[in-house]
Amino acid sequence: METQKTLTSFLYQFLENSSEKPALDWLNLQAEKIHSDGTPTKFFLAFSQASRYFKKLPINLSVDQKQKASELGAGFDPAHWDLLQTARTILLLQFPQEKKAWFGAINQLFETGDMHEQQALYSALPILPFSEDLLPRAIDGCRTNMTVIFDSIALNNPFPFKYFPEANWNQMVLKAVFMQRPLYRVQGLEERRNLPLANIASDFAHERWAAGRPVMAEIWRLVVPFINEKFLDDLKKAIGLEDLLQIKAAVLACTESDFVPAKKLVSNYPEIKKEIESGAVSWGKIGIEFQNRV
Amino acid sequence: MEMYIDPHIHVVSRTTDDYEAMRKAGIVAVIEPAFWLGQPRTEVGSFKDYFSTLVGWERFRASQFGIIHYCTMGLNSKEANNVALAEQVMELLPLYVGKEGVVAIGEIGYDDQTEAEDRFYRLQLELAKDVNLPVLIHTPHRDKKKGTTRSMDVSEEHGLDPKMVIVDHNNEETVKEVLDRGYWAGFTIYPHTKMGSDRMVEIVKQYGPERIIVNSAADWGISDPLAVPKTAALMRKMGIPEEHIRMVTYRNALTAFSQSGQMDEQDWLNAKPVDQTRKLSGNSVLRGGQTPRVEGNHDTIEN
Numbered sequence: 001m002e003t004q005k006t007l008t009s010f011l012y013q014f015l016e017n018s019s020e021k022p023a024l025d026w027l028n029l030q031a032e033k034i035h036s037d038g039t040p041t042k043f044f045l046a047f048s049q050a051s052r053y054f055k056k057l058p059i060n061l062s063v064d065q066k067q068k069a070s071e072l073g074a075g076f077d078p079a080h081w082d083l084l085q086t087a088r089t090i091l092l093l094q095f096p097q098e099k100k101a102w103f104g105a106i107n108q109l110f111e112t113g114d115m116h117e118q119q120a121l122y123s124a125l126p127i128l129p130f131s132e133d134l135l136p137r138a139i140d141g142c143r144t145n146m147t148v149i150f151d152s153i154a155l156n157n158p159f160p161f162k163y164f165p166e167a168n169w170n171q172m173v174l175k176a177v178f179m180q181r182p183l184y185r186v187q188g189l190e191e192r193r194n195l196p197l198a199n200i201a202s203d204f205a206h207e208r209w210a211a212g213r214p215v216m217a218e219i220w221r222l223v224v225p226f227i228n229e230k231f232l233d234d235l236k237k238a239i240g241l242e243d244l245l246q247i248k249a250a251v252l253a254c255t256e257s258d259f260v261p262a263k264k265l266v267s268n269y270p271e272i273k274k275e276i277e278s279g280a281v282s283w284g285k286i287g288i289e290f291q292n293r294v
Numbered sequence: 295m296e297m298y299i300d301p302h303i304h305v306v307s308r309t310t311d312d313y314e315a316m317r318k319a320g321i322v323a324v325i326e327p328a329f330w331l332g333q334p335r336t337e338v339g340s341f342k343d344y345f346s347t348l349v350g351w352e353r354f355r356a357s358q359f360g361i362i363h364y365c366t367m368g369l370n371s372k373e374a375n376n377v378a379l380a381e382q383v384m385e386l387l388p389l390y391v392g393k394e395g396v397v398a399i400g401e402i403g404y405d406d407q408t409e410a411e412d413r414f415y416r417l418q419l420e421l422a423k424d425v426n427l428p429v430l431i432h433t434p435h436r437d438k439k440k441g442t443t444r445s446m447d448v449s450e451e452h453g454l455d456p457k458m459v460i461v462d463h464n465n466e467e468t469v470k471e472v473l474d475r476g477y478w479a480g481f482t483i484y485p486h487t488k489m490g491s492d493r494m495v496e497i498v499k500q501y502g503p504e505r506i507i508v509n510s511a512a513d514w515g516i517s518d519p520l521a522v523p524k525t526a527a528l529m530r531k532m533g534i535p536e537e538h539i540r541m542v543t544y545r546n547a548l549t550a551f552s553q554s555g556q557m558d559e560q561d562w563l564n565a566k567p568v569d570q571t572r573k574l575s576g577n578s579v580l581r582g583g584q585t586p587r588v589e590g591n592h593d594t595i596e597n
Contacts, residue, residue, distance in 0.1 A: 041388065044388070044389055044392075045388070045392050048389075048392035048393045048394070049392045051393075051394040052555065108389070111342065111346070112342065112345070112346055112389045112390065113346070113350070114346075114349035114350050114353070114393050114394055114395075115349075115350050115353065115354055116394065117393075118350070145351070146350070146351065146354050148354075211597065212597060213597065
């Protein structure tokens with residue numbers, strides 16, 4: 001209850017700064033109604049009609065606000081949210097959290113949601129109650145072909161990191177690679193690296209190369225803890241492609257590895273080594289550079 | 295580049311080739327009325343998933359080809375005859391009518407003009423009034439003239455303003471009354487069963503461009519997703535003034551359906567360049583880095 005209030009007022013400040021009074025009045029009224037009467041019909045209508053009052057303009061978080069969000073929701077990261085999904089999340093937080101009725105209503109929203117409604121629902125996962133019961137929903141959501149919806153689960157969202165079993169985590173990360181999504185925005189990517197995923201990444205790279213297609217450079221971050229002769233061969237192949245971004249990524253992966261032959265390889269690239277030390281080359285920067293290319 | 299709106303097309307049934315051809319021909323926006331699927335549904339869940347497709351995947355798919363997709367929501371007249379199912383669909387509709395890009399309640403009206411059709415038509419007219427949305431009326435193939443008159447009579451009985459009602463699938467026999475009574479008159483250019491484009495040119499010559507709206511109603515049958523731009527081309531050739539062509543193939547549809555508050559010219563005039571988070575890649579319509587093909591067929595398929 002207290003958490004809901006704190007989250008609501010935290011989110012509300014972004015709307016207050018950038019929305020018009022009639023929109024805020026509407027939201028307050030709906031929130032009050034949902035809170036007090038708890039019938040799903042009004043809730044559904046308000047959730048849909050929020051699009052008539054709030055725009056899809058970004059909310060801008062300060063560094064402090066980012067920190068605060070993360071504390072509030074254990075890794076909650078709304079930095080890429082827009083006003084509309086913020087308003088919808090506030091509405092979500094008002095629905096009385098009696099488990100059976102709550103799931104009845106939320107399931108209906110998920111099943112009938114349009115693209116932006118689903119985006120709001122999945123990005124709100126880390127601050128919704130009954131997290132463990134929402135796991136099948138989140139896993140199913142990853143099967144979408146709509147990038148906006150996939151991103152709302154996979155990127156800047158602590159939910160998969162915290163709750164996905166390894167197989168589902170690996171499927172999500174591989175799909176992110178396949179869809180060329182920015183891996184540096186996947187929360188817990190390093191903490192949840194595992195050997196099966198590293199092998200899948202390697203196989204994927206081989207498949208792409210066989211088809212004469214490039215592989216995104218961020219993929220090499222997945223193999224770092226497991227680098228052996230086999231993975232080192234992949235990294236050498238990536239370096240051989242003469243694409244500077246691939247070279248940077250492969251050298252960065254070798255730098256972070258404990259495998260001696262990989263460490264040795266780094267010494268062939270003193271310039272990149274220096275850039276890694278200065279922070280000019282990092283996984284985040286490689287990811288950004290790749291996204292700017294796509 | 296000319297801009298066209300096709301305000302009645304069932305794009306879920308069309309291919310990506312059609313989308314590419316439509317965009318190339320100047321279609322900037324489409325409206326997809328909820329309709330039947332060529333055979334009757336037997337479960338309410340099929341309606342739910344269909345409605346979700348109209349506001350979800352299909353809208354997304356259209357956007358990949360630079361076309362803005364809107365839809366209308368409703369229980370069609372054919373399937374209104376399965377009363378038990380129809381009642382469940384009526385319970386579902388309030389979940390969808392308030393969604394973004396839903397520009398009317400439709401297509402609703404009469405098919406065989408049965409009692410059940412009448413009942414669900416009236417219920418949906420009331421729903422349209424409640425949520426202040428325009429209505430798109432499907433007029434019957436058989437006993438058309440009477441069915442059209444009855445559709446308007448009943449709509450007026452429920453107190454709807456003709457300005458909020460688009461009566462679709464008109465022909466030479468129905469157009470005069472529809473226009474005289476103040477309704478928007480839709481014309482569907484659809485081979486064999488509805489209008490041909492030559493006849494359409496004659497109608498615009500005779501009645502002028504006021505409140506006349508041309509559409510394709512292209513679906514899973516033999517139909518043409520380019521019917522609107524093709525009819526415009528024919529009108530041009532036959533000497534119809536450019537301003538009149540613009541009204542019947544673009545402006546009137548926009549005026550009629552933007553009464554929903556859900557359709558705005560800026561949606562396509564100011565469309566963001568396809569942004570990264572929306573660009574399709576991977577297991578989807580367009581593969582990573584691929585751009586929609588606009589020329590004709592090639593002998594090779596891009597890697």
